[in-house]
Amino acid sequence: MPHRRASAPNWLKAAGTEAKLLLVGIPVFIWTMIPLYHLFLFAISPKESAFSGKLFPDNPTLRNFEIVFGQKHYFLSHFWQQLWNSTLIAVTTGILTLLIATFAAFAISRLKVRGGRTVMNLALFTYFIPAAFLAVPMYKTMGIYGLLNSQWALILAMVTIASPYAIWVLKQASDKLPVELDEAAIMDGASPMQLFRLVYIPLMMPSIVAIGIYALLLAWNEYLFAFLLLSRDTDVTLPVALGNFLAADDSPWELLMTTGLIYSLPPAAIYYVFKRYMVGGLTAGAVKS
Secondary structure, three states, X not given: OHHHHHHHHHHHHHHHHXXXXXXXXXXXXXXXXXXXXXXXXXXXXXXXXXXXXXXXXXXXXOHHHHHHHOOOOHHHOOHHXXXXXXXXXXXXXXXXXXXXXXXXXXHHHOOOOOOHHHHHHHHHHHHHOXXXXXXXXXXXXXXXXXXXXXXXXHHHHHHHHHHHHHHHHHHHHHHOOOHHHHHHHHHOOOOHHHHHHHHHHHHHHHHHHHXXXXXXXXXXXXXXXXXXXXXXXXXXXXXXXXHHHHHOOOOOHHHXXXXXXXXXXXXXXXXXXXXXXXXXXXXXXXXXX
């Protein structure tokens, strides 16, 4: 009996904590889902009833998806090419950022390269300047090196923006790895590259996947740099092409929202597939081993 009386307050306390979380979480979830739901409503609504204000259209249709996939509108004449451009730039940015960040973090954290931490801190200082302020200098730099209107201009710009943060995150996670693993591998005759490939990479995989997805989504959603550095319709990314809808006198909002909904699906799928790695990567280094 005494044990039951003592456990009752703990049970009530746990229930109260869960209730508080639900009171906060449910409104936040609903508030977050409202714009997505309206995006979906626009996508399945005919043009004449897109602004009806109803919770569900009277005559839902998939015609908007047919127009987008079939490139049957002036602003969508290069839809598939622009979607490919976005994919290519995002994936290349993610790969290059990972290569730079993993090698840099390994050198700074595990090999203790002289001056490495100083270089990393100097790179992080660039985040004191908003990325939008760097757009014009980046445009001029790409023009000097003849990279304007080349997709490499946008890729290099995105890698430049993503790399400092990626290096810092991987370095923080790497610092939490037991140094005894390195010592044991070195005593067994492992070279630095073997240490990197056989010890560092497997243990850092959750953080590496999380950072790769971060860099990929950063480039996937970029608009300003893509708008400045690319100009041809066959070279621009889909977010820039979507901006063209807003220049029309009679903007086809239902097609804009349909394209936006389609464009949001790949990031959602990526997160779902790599959810386990994302959670592990984001919490890596939070607790000392």
